[in-house]
Ligand SMILES: Cc1cc2nc3c(=O)[nH]c(=O)nc-3n(C[C@H](O)[C@H](O)[C@H](O)COP(=O)(O)OP(=O)(O)OC[C@H]3O[C@@H](n4cnc5c(N)ncnc54)[C@H](O)[C@@H]3O)c2cc1C
């Protein structure tokens with residue numbers, strides 16, 4: 001039995017995940033919590049948000065995110081990949097910055113128009 | 115210039131208020147914002163977690179702001195950026211200043227105050243020790259890092275476990291800094307549980323509850339060491355429990371203060387507990403036609419609730435201009451045991467359509483408990499909760515039919531652990 005806090009929404013339900021019982025999740029208030037509980041044991045993932053260098057915009061950094069959750073172990077690899085990027089204005093919300101970043105299957109996209 | 119509505123502040127609160135006033139039929143609306151662009155604090159909150167209630171998806175701060183800014187595009191709402199509001203008067207003159215037109219006095223029929231919050235500083239919490247470079251509020255460090263592109267330090271300690279501090283612990287770690295500890299004076303965290311998990315635990319950053327910073331040392335003008343001590347139940351440091359941290363940066367995440375200079379200047383009645391204006395059910399302040407919403411009224415943890423509250427304020431401002439009403443008698447909402455404040459503080463029952471939403475915070479952590487609403491000794495309704503903490507704003511809905519039966523002058527809201 002593993003105890004976890006669900007981080008999918010601000011409610012923060014306290015989950016119990018039973019590894020010996022097909023990763024059965026209890027304590028969740030919704031289905032997303034059950035999915036999170038199982039994933040968190042088998043393959044924990046996170047959405048990464050950061051910034052990249054920006055030229056010609058209102059600010060020197062443009063905020064970006066991965067468009068889906070990526071394995072936790074890849075977070076610092078993706079941060080490294082972002083260091084190599086410089087965007088120039090104009091940038092639109094949702095614009096792809098890096099496709100299939102570090103082989104994760106997720107794209108890095110811009111989250112602000114600059 | 116005469117406007118139907120002037121909105122002070124173009125953060126999520128101001129944007130939602132302007133939008134909803136427009137939807138309710140107002141056409142001459144002006145938003146005045148002192149920053150270079152709309153969006154308020156959301157522009158520096160590049161992390162995700164916004165809009166889960168509102169849009170049923172997890173957006174970043176800038177994306178959430180973008181949705182509201184886009185809504186303004188097809189409207190007649192005017193925006194004045196780079197413009198500071200200096201004064202709002204009782205008769206709704208709005209004094210503004212900018213570099214283009216200098217000092218101007220604008221007149222409005224209704225005003226929405228949406229100035230947000232500013233961060234509590236070191237001065238406001240009096241930490242002993244030196245005053246070197248390297249001490250920042252977490253929010254200014256966030257703006258430096260996420261917008262201006264400056265890394266504020268390499269070895270970091272964070273004082274305060276509010277959400278901004280937690281978010282910055284993760285952010286600085288991802289950017290290559292070593293975050294040594296997050297230190298919290300209270301026995302519980304001030305931030306959301308999900309942020310403790312995904313910002314501290316994910317990166318093995320220790321959280322010291324019931325601890326505080328008791329000394330700051332410097333070398334050549336830059337922070338070099340800090341001392342952290344355990345505190346007792348009286349929140350005073352316990353001698354002999356000191357720990358030294360070798361760090362170059364201290365981030366303060368010790369709370370937000372609603373930015374109410376304009377509100378006080380206008381002579382609006384204030385609530386000592388929220389540090390914001392006392393408001394009625396529709397977010398109207400003690401001056402008829404002046405409304406307040408968002409963080410300037412009380413500190414919110416979720417922007418979704420800011421939008422919800424601000425739409426109410428915008429709609430009410432439109433109603434004030436288009437359909438003036440007599441002021442009815444109001445019920446007071448009183449804080450009973452365990453409640454630190456409620457918003458609204460006053461309620462005009464005839465103005466409630468179906469139900470009244472009341473936001474409140476509790477004073478301490480409660481396990482399974484019951485929130486009761488009483489008219490004198492009469493229980494009018496109650497609500498069950500599994501867990502409540504001061505860091506998480508609570509919301510209850512009181513149906514109009516029950517409010518109609520109230521005979522006293524006040525309702526008391528209190529908590530009892532089951
Ligand atoms: C660091 C941080 C992290 C957060 N994380 C989350 C999260 O993960 N999820 C979530 O849902 N919520 C989060 N929040 C909360 C949410 O962002 C706020 O509740 C929300 O932004 C408040 O909106 P507001 O419009 O009231 O204030 P603000 O966004 O502060 O906007 C106020 C605006 O008014 C302007 N202004 C002030 N005074 C004047 C003046 N005199 N003249 C002209 N303009 C003026 C300011 O420049 C500013 O643009 C976070 C907040 C912070 C600070």
Ligand code: SF4
Nearest residue numbers: 006009012013030033
């Ligand atoms: S289980 Fe559902 S309600 Fe509970 S925290 Fe997770 S997502 Fe939120």
